[in-house]
Amino acid sequence: MAVDEGLKRELARTGVVTTTFEAIYNWGRRSSIWPLQFGLACCAIEMMATGGARFDLARFGAEVFRGSPRQADLMIVAGTVTKKMAPQVVRLWNQMPEPKYCIAMGACAIAGGPFKEGYNVLKGIDRFIPVDVHIPGCPPRPEALLHAIITLQEKIDHQHFTRLSHPIAREIDERPAEYPIPRLGKHDLEPPANPVVWQPPEPVRSLPIVGQGALAPAKEGKA
């Protein structure tokens, strides 16, 4: 910080607050995250309960659910994303203005959940759009969603927009304007994942493979 801490305190005593433009800007953004009113399945009910009286999402300034993606900052993917719905979700994401954030709420949205073995369920929305916060649970409790919002607020606090050399600013600046919308192909979505945001995990080789140790010496002994 360019301003000396002592001087800051001195100025504060006289009623002058020194801050940075970025801090004020991020404070405004973090305190008025407008989510997209977008429920997919069971988790949407818990999302509504979070907006209700007991959990009161309004305490965090995120209660203004917008019907249009053009007015929304945050997409809460609340529920199972099927292969029929995935193109629409990506399209909605493309329609949202930057800076935008995504919370994958519930086991289905993060990995397919209990329906993962089904033929029609997408194994996680993070295959197509960048997800900022994942919430596990089936469905997650409203407190978990609140925690996710607070986590997102922390992320916003640490974002730099004035210093374009900063890695986070560069990441957002270099983001594609549009993510490719998958098409429903003959067997699966085409492409099945967006390689920019998701890569299949590398198989871990160091794990012992069951049975191999027992079989290998026996063969050698016979030979």
Added chain:
Amino acid sequence: MRDVDEPVGAAPEPEPRYKLTPVESAFDQQQLEVSIGPQHPSTHGVFRMDVTLDGEVVTKLKPVMGYLHRNHEQIAERTTYLGTMPFTDRLDYFGSLANNWGYALTVEKLAGITVPERAEYLRVIMCELTRVVNHTCVAGFLLQDLGAWMTPLVWALREREKVLDVFESVTGARMMCNYFRFGGVRVDMTDDDLAVVQKIIDEYPAFLDEFEALMTKNEILQQRCQGVGVLSKELAISAGISGPMARASGVPYDVRKVDKYGIYDRFDFKVPLGEKGDVFDRYYMRVLEVAESLKILRQALKDMPKGPIQDPKTKIRNFRPAKGEAYGRIESPKGELGFYIVSQGDKSPYRYHVRAPSFVNLTILEDMCLGHKLADAIVILGAVDIVLGEVDR
């Protein structure tokens, strides 16, 4: 309010279907196609309506489903009988305990399992609480669709939280309770839980009066709901409509009265019937049914015996019912919820099918919407009370 046993009077005249206005010029002929959904604040999930409009009037409506097809039936045919129980929670996620009962009832019918007394009472208590929550929230959602932004819904959700506290304290989960087992229930309710239920029942009528004073007597609500989306009794019967929607059209059909499954023959309750079959009747039907459910709850709490909650002869592991098939049905908050299971003596069913009330009730949507304004179509959909998890499965 009439009892179900009373004869029904003359059927109301069905509304004439919409006729196109005489065409004057080429411009008048132009019809507009609008796709509402799958992301729309008023479609109650990922439901899509392809609407054809003449000006503002609906001339054609095509429901498009399948955006939440989660392979429920396929998964149930691959997993064990008990393994399907948590999946039934996610069918109608507003009334998960009712789905549990439907499934448990069918498997009990298939395998010939009896349920102990106390478990039957626990089932009734849980299921009726679910109905109370569901109907209150549906009224909230309907009012939200009418433009009463948030207030009624948040009110309904506030009451819902009180009931969810009971669910959580008994079953460990707020929404996905997974509470029923074949031949009983999973855990017993303590006296403290029962005291909380009693408190909810005692306080609910006051809330209902308050809700009604603000909502039912509201002029805007009456103007927008009365005479909108009329469903004739004949059409309701021939289309297989069930639940509050059928009863709003004057069809005296309630599976609790018809089948008397569980111990519903012991309770004294009435089945409210509507006269006109419009959206207002459907809304008011739910308010009346909440009052009836509270009546059942009061009786169940009073009569509940002590005893075991699980049939000891039922196998938990390696549960394989004998060859055969069974269809079990219950009155879920949405209507007649049926499960059809074919067993070949394996650990998983050979065929498993769900007769989802929301899905059947939705088939009639076009007939109710024709000739109404687009804004009314939204309200009519809201009064059907669909849950997409059940429609698409």
